Amino acid sequence: xxxxxxxxxxxxxxxxxxxxxxxxxxxxxxxxxxxxxxxxxxxxxxxxxxxxxxxxxxxxxxxxxxxxxxxxxxxxxxxxxxxxxxxxxxxxxxxxxxxxxxxxxxxxxxxxxxxxxxxxxxxxxxxxxxxxxxxxxxxxxxxxxxxxxxxxxxxxxxxxxxxxxxxxxxxxxxxxxxxxxxxxxxxxxxxxxxxxxxxxxxxxxxxxxxxxxxxxxxxxxxxxxxxxxxxxxxxxxxxxxxxxxxxxxxxxxxxxxxxxxxxxxxxxxxxxxxxxxxxxxxxxxxxxxxxxxxxxxxxxxxxxxxxxxxxxxxxxxxxxxxxxxxxxxxxxxxxxxxxxxxxxxxxxxxxxxxxxxxxxxxxxxxxxxxxxxxxxxxxxxxxxxxxxxxxxxxxxxxxxxxxxxxxxxxxxxxxxxxxxxxxxxxxxxxxxxxxxxxxxxxxxxxxxxxxxxxxxxxxxxxxxxxxxxxxxxxxxxxxxxxxxxxxxxxxxxxxxxxxxxxxxxxxxxxxxxxxxxxxxxxxxxxxxxxxxxxxxxxxxxxxxxxxxxxxxxxxxxxxxxxxxxxxxxxxxxxxxxxxxxxxxxxxxxxxxxxxxxxxxxxxxxxxxxxxxxxxxxxxxxxxxxxxxxxxxxxxxxxxxxxxxxxxxxxxxxxxxxxxxxxxxxxxxxxxxxxxxxxxxxxxxxxxxxxxxxxxxxxxxxxxxxxxxxxxxxxxxxxxxxxxxxxxxxxxxxxxxxxxxxxxxxxxxxxxxxxxxxxxxxxxxxxxxxxxxxxxxxxxxxx
Numbered sequence: 214x215x216x217x218x219x220x221x222x223x224x225x226x227x228x229x230x231x232x233x234x235x236x237x238x239x240x241x242x243x244x245x246x247x248x249x250x251x252x253x254x255x256x257x258x259x260x261x262x263x264x265x266x267x268x269x270x271x272x273x274x275x276x277x278x279x280x281x282x283x284x285x286x287x288x289x290x291x292x293x294x295x296x297x298x299x300x301x302x303x304x305x306x307x308x309x310x311x312x313x314x315x316x317x318x319x320x321x322x323x324x325x326x327x328x329x330x331x332x333x334x335x336x337x338x339x340x341x342x343x344x345x346x347x348x349x350x351x352x353x354x355x356x357x358x359x360x361x362x363x364x365x366x367x368x369x370x371x372x373x374x375x376x377x378x379x380x381x382x383x384x385x386x387x388x389x390x391x392x393x394x395x396x397x398x399x400x401x402x403x404x405x406x407x408x409x410x411x412x413x414x415x416x417x418x419x420x421x422x423x424x425x426x427x428x429x430x431x432x433x434x435x436x437x438x439x440x441x442x443x444x445x446x447x448x449x450x451x452x453x454x455x456x457x458x459x460x461x462x463x464x465x466x467x468x469x470x471x472x473x474x475x476x477x478x479x480x481x482x483x484x485x486x487x488x489x490x491x492x493x494x495x496x497x498x499x500x501x502x503x504x505x506x507x508x509x510x511x512x513x514x515x516x517x518x519x520x521x522x523x524x525x526x527x528x529x530x531x532x533x534x535x536x537x538x539x540x541x542x543x544x545x546x547x548x549x550x551x552x553x554x555x556x557x558x559x560x561x562x563x564x565x566x567x568x569x570x571x572x573x574x575x576x577x578x579x580x581x582x583x584x585x586x587x588x589x590x591x592x593x594x595x596x597x598x599x600x601x602x603x604x605x606x607x608x609x610x611x612x613x614x615x616x617x618x619x620x621x622x623x624x625x626x627x628x629x630x631x632x633x634x635x636x637x638x639x640x641x642x643x644x645x646x647x648x649x650x651x652x653x654x655x656x657x658x659x660x661x662x663x664x665x666x667x668x669x670x671x672x673x674x675x676x677x678x679x680x681x682x683x684x685x686x687x688x689x690x691x692x693x694x695x696x697x698x699x700x701x702x703x704x705x706x707x708x709x710x711x712x713x714x715x716x717x718x719x720x721x722x723x724x725x726x727x728x729x730x731x732x733x734x735x736x737x738x739x740x741x742x743x744x745x746x747x748x749x750x751x752x753x754x755x756x757x758x759x760x761x762x763x764x765x766x767x768x769x770x771x772x773x774x775x776x777x778x779x780x781x782x783x784x785x786x787x788x789x790x791x792x793x794x795x796x797x798x799x800x801x802x803x804x805x806x807x808x809x810x811x812x813x814x815x816x817x818x819x820x821x822x823x824x825x826x827x828x829x830x831x832x833x834x835x836x837x838x839x840x841x842x843x844x845x846x847x848x849x850x851x852x853x854x855x856x857x858x859x860x861x862x863x864x865x866x867x868x869x870x871x872x873x874x875x876x877x878x879x880x881x882x883x884x885x886x887x888x889x890x891x892x893x894x895x896x897x898x899x900x901x902x903x904x905x906x907x908x909x910x911x912x913x914x915x916x917x918x919x920x921x922x923x924x925x926x927x928x929x930x931x932x933x934x935x936x937x938x939x940x941x942x943x944x945x946x947x948x949x950x951x952x953x954x955x956x957x958x959x960x961x962x963x964x965x966x967x968x969x970x971x972x973x974x975x976x977x978x979x980x981x982x983x984x985x986x987x988x989x990x991x992x993x994x995x
Contacts, residue, residue, distance in 0.1 A: 536555060737772050
C-alpha cells in the first residue's frame, strides 16, 4: 500500500503527455486527475480516433462521449481521470475545451528506423515513401505506403473531390505528413501506419503510373518469381478470365496459365468474365500469386458488323444440322447469334467453369453455359446460339435435353505438336507424358506433364481427385480427354490443355519409384552438358553443397563438377554449407539448365566446396563459372557499402563487373568502402546474357558482408586529395605573392623615409660644422 501512496504523491495531477506515459498501471488505477493542453493532430470520431501533441510528445485518446469533432490545429485543454484499458494506461471521464484555432505544428522528418523504433509514436511526422495500394473505404481512403521495406497501412480522413482519381497516386514517390500510429506486441512495434488528415498532406515528388489502362499486360507464366515488399517493387498488369472466387480471392486465367489473386475488395466478381488486374507478385508455399490487387472488368466492345445486303435474310435460311456446320461459319456470321439445334455426346462437363463440350460424327464444339445434370457420357440435344469464339466458333446460352447415357467417342491418338492447331481444338484425344507436378485448385486438379514434344497440362474436374493421385509425380501416364487450345491475346495457340472428365480416364503406364532418392546419382556437369533427348523426361538426382540461398525456395547447389540452380517444393530450410541430396526435373532455361520441382533431404556425407580463384578477364565471353562459388579481386570505382543491400562497381584488369549483396540483413551491413579500395569478393558468379543468349556481363552475388575482404585501402593521393592539396598550395602561393608585393611596398616606403631622414641629418650636420668653424664667438659645449 505504501508504494501506491508514494506514486500518488509523485503525480498529484497529470499536466503534460510525458507525465502520462510515465504512469504505471498501478498508478493509473488511482484515477489521478488529468489537465493538460495539446494541439489536435488528427480527429475521426467515426473511427474512435483522436490524437494530440504537446511540445515533447504525442498521445492517442479514445474520444468516448465527445459529440463534436475537434479540428486538426485546435489547441485544446483536456480534463479527465487516469484508468487502464486492456493492460494499457488510459483516461476516462473525458471533456475538452478549445483554447485556440489554427495552431501550426512542424512535423518531424523520419526514416524507416524511426517509425519502427516507436520513438515518434502518436506524433505528427513527415516522410518520403511510395504509394503501393489505394481503396475507398466508407468516407475515407485506405492507402498502403512502402517506406524502405516496411508497409505503412494508412488512412486519409477526407476524400477529395469525387472526380479525383485516387489511382493517379499509384506507384508515386510522395512526401506524406500524418500522425504515426504503431501497433505494439510484446513491447515492440509490430506494425505501423499514418493517419493523414486530407489529400493535401500528400505531395507527389515523382509521379508513378498515370494511366493504368496503358500498362502492357504480362502473361501469367512470365510473372516474376519474387516476393519483394520494397519501394522498388514493380506493379504489373494481367488480363484474364475469372475462373473461381473465394471472398476477396479469385483465380485468373489467361492463355499462358492461371494464378491466384488476392485483393482488399470482397465485392462479387463475375465468373468467366475477362478482367484487368493490377497488383504485385508475391510468393507463398512456393507458389506465385498477385497481392494488393485492383481489378476492373473488361467491357467487350459491341461492334457493328458491316454486312452485305441481304445477309440478315440469309441468316434465317442457313441450314445448321451438325457441329461442322457451326465450325465453318465465319466469325461475322456467328456473331449474329444464329439459333441452332444439335445432337451429340457430352465429352467433358464442368459446372465450376460453367462449360461443357459436345461431339458428333462431324466434329466437336465448346459450349459456354451450364445446366444441372449434364455430365460426360450423355447423348443430348442442345439448343443454343452461335458465338464467334477465339480459335473456333462456339455456342452460348444452351438449353440441354438429356436423351440417354452412351459411350464416349473413340479418342484420337495424335502427337502434341499436331494438337497445336484449330483442327483438333475441342476434339476427344489421348496423350502421354511424365507427371511433373500435381496441384489442387478450387473445383479442379491440375497435372503438369512433359512429353518429347514439350509440356502440356491436364485438368481433372473435381479437386477431390487430388488426394488419390498426388503420389504419381514422375510417373508416365496416358490421359484421355478434350483438347482445349490455350491462346494468347492475339488468339494464337500457344499451348494445349487436356480436360479429363475424371480420374478413370487416366492410366498409369510407368509407376514412379516408391523412394524417389533411390534413383542413380548424376554429376551436375552431366546435367549441364547432356542434350535433353538423352537426359530423358524423368527426375534426376544430384548430391551437392548449398552455396547460396536465393529465397523463394531457390538454392544454388554445387558439386566437384559444376553448379546448378534448384527450385524446390516444401518448407525446408537448407543453409549455406549443407550437403544435400536433390531429386527433381531438369528445365532448360535461357542460358543453363535448372532443376525444378525438387525434393531435398540432407546427405549422409559432407562435401566441402572451396571457392575458385578466378580472374575477371577469363569469365567472358564464354560465360565460364556460371553459378559457381568463386573468389575474385578488384578495385572499387566509386564509394559503396554502408547499407543493407549495396552494389559495388568493380574494376579488375580490363573488365568491369558488379558485386551485390543478394540476401540483405538490416542488422548486418557492410562498412562503407571508399573508391580505390582493393577488395576480394567471395560469392556466386552469375552470367548475364543478351537477347541472343550470349554472355555480356557478370555479377558476383554475395551472401553476407563477411564475403568482402579488404586487401588494400585506397592510396591517400587520390584525385580528390591531389586537387585539395593543389588548391591549398595554390592558395598559399597566392597569399605569399600578395604578402611579398605588400612587403616590397612597405620596404620602398621605409627606404624613402630613411633616405629623407638621412638627408635632413646631413644638412643639419653641415650647418652645425659651418657654424662651429666660422663663428667669431667663443662656443662652449657640454
